Amino acid sequence: MIGQRLFRWQHRYAPYLFTAPFVVTFAVFALYPMVKSLVLALFITSGPKSQVFVGLENFAFLFTDPSFFKAVQNTAIFTFFSVFLQLPVSLGLAILLNSKLVRLRNLFRFGFFSPYLMGQVFVAVLFSVIFAPRLGLLNQVLSRMALAASNTDWLGTAGLVMPALVLTSLWMYAGFNMVYFLAALQAVDRDLYDAAAVDGANAFQRFWHVTMPSIKPVAVFVVVLSTIGSFQLFELPYLMLQNTSGPEQAGLTVVMYLYQKGFESGDLGYASVVGWTLALGVLVISLVQMRLAGTWRKD
Amino acid sequence: MARRRLGIQIPLYAALGVALVLFLAPVVWLVACTVKDPDDLFHYTFFPPLGHLSTENFRKLVGSPYLGASEVRDWKALAARLVEAGGPGASGPGRKVWDRLGPAERDLCGRVAATGAIDPAGQAQLLDALNAAVARADLLAKEDLAGLALAGDIQALAARAAAGAGLAPAEVALLNRGVLEVVWPGEIAQGFRGIPFGRYMVNSLFVAGATVLIQMFFSSLGGFALAKYHFRFKAAIMIVMLGTMMIPGQVMLAPLYELIYRMGLADSHAGLIVPAMVSVFGMFLFRQSMLQIPDELLEAGRMDGCTEFGLYWNLALPVSRPMIGAFCLAGFMGNWNAFLWPQIILHSADLFTLPIGLNQMVGTYSQQYGIMMAGTLLAILPVMVLFLILQREFIAGLTAGAVKG
Numbered sequence: 001m002i003g004q005r006l007f008r009w010q011h012r013y014a015p016y017l018f019t020a021p022f023v024v025t026f027a028v029f030a031l032y033p034m035v036k037s038l039v040l041a042l043f044i045t046s047g048p049k050s051q052v053f054v055g056l057e058n059f060a061f062l063f064t065d066p067s068f069f070k071a072v073q074n075t076a077i078f079t080f081f082s083v084f085l086q087l088p089v090s091l092g093l094a095i096l097l098n099s100k101l102v103r104l105r106n107l108f109r110f111g112f113f114s115p116y117l118m119g120q121v122f123v124a125v126l127f128s129v130i131f132a133p134r135l136g137l138l139n140q141v142l143s144r145m146a147l148a149a150s151n152t153d154w155l156g157t158a159g160l161v162m163p164a165l166v167l168t169s170l171w172m173y174a175g176f177n178m179v180y181f182l183a184a185l186q187a188v189d190r191d192l193y194d195a196a197a198v199d200g201a202n203a204f205q206r207f208w209h210v211t212m213p214s215i216k217p218v219a220v221f222v223v224v225l226s227t228i229g230s231f232q233l234f235e236l237p238y239l240m241l242q243n244t245s246g247p248e249q250a251g252l253t254v255v256m257y258l259y260q261k262g263f264e265s266g267d268l269g270y271a272s273v274v275g276w277t278l279a280l281g282v283l284v285i286s287l288v289q290m291r292l293a294g295t296w297r298k299d
Numbered sequence: 300m301a302r303r304r305l306g307i308q309i310p311l312y313a314a315l316g317v318a319l320v321l322f323l324a325p326v327v328w329l330v331a332c333t334v335k336d337p338d339d340l341f342h343y344t345f346f347p348p349l350g351h352l353s354t355e356n357f358r359k360l361v362g363s364p365y366l367g368a369s370e371v372r373d374w375k376a377l378a379a380r381l382v383e384a385g386g387p388g389a390s391g392p393g394r395k396v397w398d399r400l401g402p403a404e405r406d407l408c409g410r411v412a413a414t415g416a417i418d419p420a421g422q423a424q425l426l427d428a429l430n431a432a433v434a435r436a437d438l439l440a441k442e443d444l445a446g447l448a449l450a451g452d453i454q455a456l457a458a459r460a461a462a463g464a465g466l467a468p469a470e471v472a473l474l475n476r477g478v479l480e481v482v483w484p485g486e487i488a489q490g491f492r493g494i495p496f497g498r499y500m501v502n503s504l505f506v507a508g509a510t511v512l513i514q515m516f517f518s519s520l521g522g523f524a525l526a527k528y529h530f531r532f533k534a535a536i537m538i539v540m541l542g543t544m545m546i547p548g549q550v551m552l553a554p555l556y557e558l559i560y561r562m563g564l565a566d567s568h569a570g571l572i573v574p575a576m577v578s579v580f581g582m583f584l585f586r587q588s589m590l591q592i593p594d595e596l597l598e599a600g601r602m603d604g605c606t607e608f609g610l611y612w613n614l615a616l617p618v619s620r621p622m623i624g625a626f627c628l629a630g631f632m633g634n635w636n637a638f639l640w641p642q643i644i645l646h647s648a649d650l651f652t653l654p655i656g657l658n659q660m661v662g663t664y665s666q667q668y669g670i671m672m673a674g675t676l677l678a679i680l681p682v683m684v685l686f687l688i689l690q691r692e693f694i695a696g697l698t699a700g701a702v703k704g
Contacts, residue, residue, distance in 0.1 A: 007606070010606055010607055010608075014524070014607035014608070015524040015529075015533070016530060018520045018521055018523060018524035018528075018611070019520075019521045019524045019525070019532075021517040021520065021521065021576065021577055022517065022536070022577045022582060023536070025517075026539065026543070026577070028558075029555065029574040030543060032554070032558065033551035033558060034546070034551050036557070037550055040553060040554055040557070048556065048557040048561065093315075093318060096311060096314055097315070099311055101304065101307060102311065102312075109694075110690070111319045111322055112318070112319070112322050114322075114323075114326065114683070114686075115322065115325075115326070117679070117682050117683055117686050118326075118679045118682075119636030119654075119679070119682070120636060121636055121638045121658070122636070122654075122678055125661060125671060125674075125675050126325060126329050126675055128661065129332070129668050129671065130325055132668070135340055135341065135668060137325065137328045140344050141344070144344075171322065171325065179694060179698060180697075180698055228547070231547070232549065234638075235638050242661060242662060243658070243662065255639075258549055258552070259639065259643075262552065262556075263556070263643050268554070268556065268557055269553070271552065271553040272553045275547075275549045275552060276550055278547060278549055278550070279547050279549075282545075282547050283546075286545075
C-alpha cells in the first residue's frame, strides 16, 4: 500500500511544494537583501569586500549632498511633465481610436504601441542619434522648417536635456497608456450614453459626466503606474547622455545617482540608503495620489 | 446622414494620420539610417534612392572578414599591387592571391592598373575573386607571415594556424583578410572587428529565453497552488507578493549584488537568471486565470488517480494558454531589454547581452550612426515579431487587471 500512501502524501503537500520555488527565491533574493540593505545602510563599503561601520553618517551625507538634491529635482520635474503630457495625449489617441467610424483600428494601435516594444535602452540609442547635431532627425527637420539651427546640441546643452528626455518618454509611453484608456473606453456601459442623450446632454456633457467617471479608476492606475515608472528613470538618460549625468548634471536622476555611488564608486552602503529613500518616495507619492483620487474610500 | 459621417471621418482620420506619422517617423528614420553609406547620411534625411541602398552597416555589424567595395581605398593602386605581385621573382601573400585569380580578373587588374577606370560590375568581379582567395584555408603558408606586423587578434589566429590547429572558415577568412590589410595598408581599409554583435544576440536570446521559460514554469505552478488549494501560509504569501510589488527593486540592488558576488555568480549568466526564477507578476496572472477552473474537474481527476502535478500539467496549464502567451511576451520583453542588473554584474565582453553590448558600442563608435542604427534595428526585431504573433493575448493580459480592478 506504499502507492496509496505516496498518493495521499503528494496530495497533502502539493501546495507547499508548488509554492516552494517562490518562497525560497523570495527569501534568498528579496527578503534577505532587503534586510541586509538596512544593515548595509549603516556602513561605508568599498565593493562587496570591505565595510566600515559609520552609523547614520550615510543619511547625514545624503541630505547635504547637492548632487542628490539635483537628482531629486530632475526626477521630480521629469515625472511631473512626462505624466501630465502623457495623460492627455494617450487619452486623446484612445478617444480617437474608440470612434465607431475608425477602420484599421489594430493597425493604428500597433503603430502607437510599437515604441513601447522597443524598450528603453534601444529607444535611448535611437534618440541619442535623433537629437544629435547636424545629422540628427530632429535638427534636420527643424532646420528645414527654419525653426532652429541645424547644429543644436540637444543633449549637450543643460537647458535642453530635460525637454529631450520628456519628449522621448512621451513618444515611448503614450501608446502604452493609450491601450489602457482604450480598454477602459470600450468597457463603458453604452446604456449610460443613451440615457444621457435622452436627457438632452450634448457630446461634451456626455464625455464629462459619463465617460470621465467611468474611466477614472483606469486613469488613476495609469497615473500611479507612470509616476512610479518615472521615479525609476535611469536607462533613457544614462544611454542618451553616453553614461554620464549630462551637462551640469541636467540628466542626473535618483536611480542614476544610486548607480554611480553604488557601482561606479563602489559604496554599496550608501547605495542602500539612496534605495530606501527612493522606496519611501514612491510609497508616499502613490498613497497621496490614490488618496487624492478617492479610490481608498471605495475599498 | 452620410455627409455628416464624412464630416467626422475626415478630421478623425487626419488627426490619426498625423499622429501615426509622428509616432512612426523615428522608426522609419532608424530603418533608413541602416541602409545608408556614411557619406549618404548627410545627403538624405530619410531613404536614399534605390541605387544608393547599402548593406554595409549590417555587414560591418556582424564583422564580416570579407572585403566590401567601400573598404577598398584605391582601386588603381590595388590593381597595380596585384599585377606587381604577379610579376617575375615576386613572392609572399600578394603572390598567393594573384595565383588564385582567374585570367579574366588578371586582365581586369592590368587594365585598371593602367587606366584607373573601373565600373561597379568590374569592382564586384574583382571583389568576388579576392574574397574567394581570402576564404581559402591553403592561401598562405607559414613563411608568408614571417616579418609581418600583424594586429593582436590576427597574430593569435596565425599562431594557432602555425601550431597545426584547425581554424573555422570564418577564422581562416579573418586571418587572410588581416594579413592583406597589413600587406597593402594604403589600398585596403582595416575591417570592422569592433563588436561581436552575433555573440551579444546569442547571449540575449539565451538569457531572455531561459529566464522566461523558468519563470513561466515556477510562476504558473505557484499560481496554481494559490488559485486552487487551501493551505497554511496562503494568505501570508499573497500579502508578501503584494508588498514586493510595491517596493521598487532598486532598494535591494546593492545587497543583491553583494550576495550574488559571494555566491560566485557575478560575471555569469547564472547571476542574471537565478535571482529572477519566479515572477511575482506572473504568479498573479496565472492565479487569476486558474481561479476559473472548476473544483469538480480537479476532483474528478483525482478520482481517476491523477497526481497533483498531473492536474497542473494536463489540466490547469492548457486552460491558461492565453495567459501563457501574454506572460511569454511580457517576460521576454522585460528580460530582453534589461539593462541595470546585467550592467552591474557582467564584466566580460563575451557574456554581454545586447543592451550592454550596444551601450559599449555607443561609447566606442558614437560617430558611426549607421552601424549603431543597424544594431538597434536587429536588437528590436525579436520582440516586434513576438508581439505580432501574440498581440491579442498580450493586450488582453495587459489590460485585464486594470479594467476589472
